Amino acid sequence: MKPNPRLLLAALAAAALVLAGCGASSTTSETSAAGSATTSGAELSGKITVSGGTSLTEAFTKIGKDFSAAHPGVEVAFNFDSSTTLSTQILAGAPADVFAPADEANMTKLTDKNLIAGEPQVFVRNELVIVTKPGNPKGIKTLADLPTAGVISLCGEKVPCGKYAAESLQKAGVSIDESNITRGQDVGATLTAVTEGDAVAGIVYVTDAKKAGGAVEAVPIPAEVNVIATYPIGVIAASTNIDVAKAFMAYVLGDEGQAVLAEYGFVPAA
Amino acid sequence: MLVAAAVALVFFAIPLVGIVQRANWSTIWHDLTTAEARDALALSLVCSLSAAALSVAFGTPLAWMLARTQLPGRPLLRGLVLLPMVLPPVVGGVALLSAFSLSSPIGGWLHDTFGIQFTFTTAGAVMAETFVAMPFYVITVEGALRGMDQRFEEAAASLGAARLTVFRRVTLPFILPSVVAGTLLAWARALGEFGATITFAGNIAGRTRTLPLAVYLELESDTEAAIALSLVLLAVSLVVLVSLRDRWIRAT
Numbered sequence: 186m187k188p189n190p191r192l193l194l195a196a197l198a199a200a201a202l203v204l205a206g207c208g209a210s211s212t213t214s215e216t217s218a219a220g221s222a223t224t225s226g227a228e229l230s231g232k233i234t235v236s237g238g239t240s241l242t243e244a245f246t247k248i249g250k251d252f253s254a255a256h257p258g259v260e261v262a263f264n265f266d267s268s269t270t271l272s273t274q275i276l277a278g279a280p281a282d283v284f285a286p287a288d289e290a291n292m293t294k295l296t297d298k299n300l301i302a303g304e305p306q307v308f309v310r311n312e313l314v315i316v317t318k319p320g321n322p323k324g325i326k327t328l329a330d331l332p333t334a335g336v337i338s339l340c341g342e343k344v345p346c347g348k349y350a351a352e353s354l355q356k357a358g359v360s361i362d363e364s365n366i367t368r369g370q371d372v373g374a375t376l377t378a379v380t381e382g383d384a385v386a387g388i389v390y391v392t393d394a395k396k397a398g399g400a401v402e403a404v405p406i407p408a409e410v411n412v413i414a415t416y417p418i419g420v421i422a423a424s425t426n427i428d429v430a431k432a433f434m435a436y437v438l439g440d441e442g443q444a445v446l447a448e449y450g451f452v453p454a455a
Numbered sequence: 456m457l458v459a460a461a462v463a464l465v466f467f468a469i470p471l472v473g474i475v476q477r478a479n480w481s482t483i484w485h486d487l488t489t490a491e492a493r494d495a496l497a498l499s500l501v502c503s504l505s506a507a508a509l510s511v512a513f514g515t516p517l518a519w520m521l522a523r524t525q526l527p528g529r530p531l532l533r534g535l536v537l538l539p540m541v542l543p544p545v546v547g548g549v550a551l552l553s554a555f556s557l558s559s560p561i562g563g564w565l566h567d568t569f570g571i572q573f574t575f576t577t578a579g580a581v582m583a584e585t586f587v588a589m590p591f592y593v594i595t596v597e598g599a600l601r602g603m604d605q606r607f608e609e610a611a612a613s614l615g616a617a618r619l620t621v622f623r624r625v626t627l628p629f630i631l632p633s634v635v636a637g638t639l640l641a642w643a644r645a646l647g648e649f650g651a652t653i654t655f656a657g658n659i660a661g662r663t664r665t666l667p668l669a670v671y672l673e674l675e676s677d678t679e680a681a682i683a684l685s686l687v688l689l690a691v692s693l694v695v696l697v698s699l700r701d702r703w704i705r706a707t
């Protein structure tokens with residue numbers, strides 16, 4: 186018997202869509218195109234890819250624009266995701282030129298395998314904060330209020346922001362039942378569970394709370410139980426454009442890069 | 456032709472071989488039998504089977520309506536039904552949140568009136584999976600309904616059979632292979648659902664952390680466990696899709 190063409194078509198379309206629909210990557214890519222085509226002799230040129238922790242998204246996008254404006258002919262593409270996902274990608278051979286995770290552990294994974302050219306440097310720090318729905322309807326004042334407030338949004342246990350949150354809760358002697366925790370795959374998703382979803386509160390970076398603006402209310406975590414996240418930056422040894430990668434790293438560490446980072450709520454490295 | 460087919464085949468085969476080859480067979484049994492893995496697997500089965508059942512229960516009348524009635528704006532309705540197939544699942548999750556979160560009008564009303572909450576509940580995970588999977592069932596069954604010879608139904612009706620009897624005794628046996636195929640397809644899609652589930656229902660151990668969500672979390676820490684869990688998903692899906700193909704050939 187001949188196959189019914191309609192059925193086959195439907196089957197093919199459906200099968201194709203099964204495959205297409207499975208993607209769940211939160212990778213974003215921002216490209217700052219070069220303005221000028223003419224480049225003088227010593228000018229930097231070419232394209233680099235910067236893999237950065239999700240919390241760096243806005244600040245790095247801005248820095249990338251400034252950097253390529255200062256160096257026409259340079260294109261900076263970004264890959265933002267949880268730092269753990271990024272280090273896994275790079276360890277598996279994904280191309281990248283600069284790596285800027287939200288913790289030193291993920292940088293160490295790469296330096297251990299000699300994948301970083303030279304020494305990585307800490308370029309910025311970040312702190313944790315509790316975020317609640319606008320107006321703080323549950324009246325959350327400290328970490329100790331979280332276990333009884335409802336569902337709390339935290340980052341995955343092995344993602345930097347999740348590790349930091351666990352550390353901070355431990356310092357405060359607070360334990361939240363796992364059945365009251367929803368875990369985001371990165372800090373962006375963790376924040377979204379509070380802004381869009383029904384999580385009553387979450388623990389994210391100060392920079393994320395600032396970015397969310399009026400969509401959340403930030404409840405500070407006292408310094409003695411807070412955790413300071415340190416962000417290292419390094420050039421990937423296998424970079425095909427090591428000069429531009431190094432220049433970008435220097436720019437981030439320099440005054441202009443630091444000023445942008447401060448604008449987004451980051452704390453200077455030293 | 457053959458070359459292109461071979462390229463396509465290799466394109467699909469290589470990543471699969473890659474993941475099988477990366478698996479650590481000596482620890483796979485341990486990785487699959489941890490409490491977290493068993494919870495995720497059980498939850499995945501419950502949620503995906505429920506989503507498939509809901510797809511059949513509500514999708515069959517919907518497919519029939521799209522195939523057989525002359526509703527105005529039917530192409531638009533069909534587009535609406537099939538939209539979740541092309542929508543990024545995370546966006547589907549946000550859309551579900553905007554309709555059924557506690558702060559939305561409907562979700563708030565359901566919670567205040569009946570105490571029903573979908574976010575952070577297994578029911579919410581089922582809902583997210585159904586949202587993404589049902590279109591696969593509807594498109595398959597609708598295709599079958601359009602492809603079948605309607606004269607049999609007309610004959611039955613002219614002999615006095617009621618509409619429901621015609622559907623049950625004449626239509627359904629005709630489209631049964633597609634109903635089965637559509638169910639399996641929807642089930643397989645529900646089993647692999649990630650984006651809508653994590654966005655809408657959250658990621659809570661034992662309640663909404665299905666296998667794909669567990670794979671994602673494990674990928675951050677224990678790649679071998681993640682691969683072991685992925686292999687389970689892969690094996691199950693492969694069995695379903697292979698059996699589905701046989702079903703199709705026999706049916707047509």
